[in-house]
Amino acid sequence: LMADLEYDTVNHIPNYDETRTEPTVFPSKFPNLLVNGSTGIAVGMACNLLPHNLREICDAIVKVLDNWEIGISELLEIIKGPDFPTGGTIRGMDGILDGYSTGRGRVTLQAKMHVESLKNNRQQIIIDEIPYGVIRKNIVEEVAAAVKDDRIKDISDVNDHSGRQHKVRIVVDLKRDADPDVIMTQLYQYTSCQITVSMINIALVNRQPRTMGIKELIQHFIEHRREVIVRRTKFLLRKAQQKAHLLEGLIFAVCDIDEVVKLIRSCKTRDEAIVKLRQRAFRIAPEHPFAPRIPEVLMRKAEKGALLTQVQAEAIGRLQLIQLVGLEIEKLVDEYRKVVEEIEGYEAILRDPVLVDDIIREDTIEMKDKYGDDRRTEISGGVSEFNMDKLIAQEDVVVTVSHEGYIKRLPVGTYRSQGRGGRGIRGTESKEGDFVEHLFVANTHDYLLFFTNQGRVYERRVYDVPEMSRTSQGRSIANLLSFQDKEKVANVLAIKDFQKGEQFL
Known part of the structure; x- marks a missing residue:
């Protein structure tokens, strides 16, 4: 969620008392709004983005990167629907299709139940997954109230046996010869074992609230990731260029180490040494023993006599003589070549948007492989109408x-x-x-x-x-x-x- 935050990837603003700054948005590698969902209410509008499966969302991001004009039907083949951490079953695809197409829809979410047989021709209904946001205690109380009001008959007892072994296990004891199918249908009708969840996909785009479908949400996330990667690349490029600049000065100094040491020793203060270092022209003759190892670009600079910048001179001046003398030209040159390669790579990324999308694709696949898991919420074909003949004994x-x-x-x-x-x-x-x-x-x-x-x-x-x-x-x-x-x-x-x-x- 906060990966690469230290690379100036997003804007920062002062916090409430202006003692520090805070990011306006996180440079997340995954669309947090879609994966974890979000609920909020403001003046005149509200949002309710439902959670989704990380693996499916990652696959959809890659698909949109490959085909920006992809249709909703193709995305629905990848994203089956919302995926709630508490499991359950979504009944019907109409609400999902409406939400993914227009940004607004309603889905019916049911608890998962199964029947266990007991002795003496008695049975139990076990509720082992409940709808998202529903409290177990409320279901138990609602079942008891429905039995008391005679809305549900043939239930003898209800208890919550949830614990370490079973995260959710609500046991509904049935009377002898009771029809469990009828009771389960009644539980869906009269308790929170079945709820309706609204999908309201409202988010801020350029500080303006907009209602968006699933495709538009993914596209805006990709645009956000593109901006993050470009800003990160520019930051790393600046750091690499600064490092290469310092390494150039150190290489020039090591190639003329005897004169540099003599110059520093002749100075009474560090500031005086820095001034004299800047005044000295550093040359590397072709016959110099280090010349074969020096990159060609530095040799060309040293032909006419390279002058150190203030930054380079200060970096050398901050070193103790023993540190300066201990520098090895081979290590400096190897590090310089490596940094130059990094600079070329960063510049290539900034020149080519395709490389930016390739990075997004790689990051997304890595997220999927590392953190993806199986879907928990099942999707059924349609919402079954309540059959009153089954509901009424x-x-x-x-x-x-x-x-x-x-x-x-x-x-x-x-x-x-x-x-x-x-x-x-x-x-x-x-x-x-x-x-x-x-x-x-x-x-x-x-x-x-x-x-x-x-x-x-x-x-x-x-x-x-x-x-x-x-x-x-x-x-x-x-x-x-x-x-x-x-x-x-x-x-x-x-x-x-x-x-x-x-x-x-």
Whole structure:
């Protein structure tokens, strides 16, 4: 993230109390916004960039470098979708495609569950991966609340067994003969085991907020990396040129070491020695014993007598005589040649943008090989619609319809048998002048046909009828069905299913 920060790769600004400076942006080798995600809110706008798999993002960067005009469909073959550190399953590709194309989308994220069988025909649902940002404790509390409110039945207990061995392990104990598929569907509907996450790809481009798709985000990162590499190369070039400049002065001094030592000893102060060093012309004759080792460019400078610059003279003046005498010409020349090669390499990079992209490619592949890991979040084909037939358990209920058009259902257990002379219980509380006109037992999965005084028939499932207490008046059928003006129920019929070819008269 902060690699090459010391090479003047990014701009710096004063910190809050102006005691030091801080970078305006990190010279990261990977797009942190895409890999780790980011969430923020400001005045009138917010961003929510989702995390992605480092390996996939690195492959996409290389692909965009190879083809700047690459399409979203090709990128989707590489980047499967967001990759959350907590795993889970993303349902459907539509939200991902919207987010990658326009910068805005919504994805459905589900927990991962599996079923474990126990003795006595009992089972457990194990939640071992939860949606990103969801707290385990909240899921446990939501499951308990759903059971208490009778939204989810057939659950006997729920506990969080997460620990060192299992980072996430929420155990949902089922009652005997419960259908785990139904319970899992209910867990997705009534708890945070399924959430919707918004993708809002807003980032600052030249200090202006912009909404961008995945391709544009990668392209801006590449542009950022190009600037970082150019600035780093310029910095290293300056340092290499400065080093080569100092080495030139040291080579000239070592080739005439006796005179240099004599000159320094004749001076009373270091400043005086520096002045006299600058006044001396350094020559290297062709017959000089070191001449064969000296680079040609330095020999040409020494033919006319090379004069030291202030920087070179100060570098020599700072050395103690024993250090100066101990310098070896071979090591100085080898180091000089190496620095010259580095200078040529840096200049080549600055001349050729292709070499800059090659460096980005190499850095990206290195990041992928060193830190890349497998995807944790799975992508499924599509969002499955909740099947209410699976959500609602099959059980017999009592349906009542009053004369004034109020309907409700009650569990059969609300009514109990009694002996002779016993005192019954009210099955409903009606307002004055109202009474139960239709009462029958039906299964929650049966169909109800409502025949009206205007010759129409309406169809609803029994489980669409609200379940209420025995003392409740019920709900107006007009709220359950779209009646016309002055339309009322004439009769109600419960059937198991519709048989082809049958008619009701």
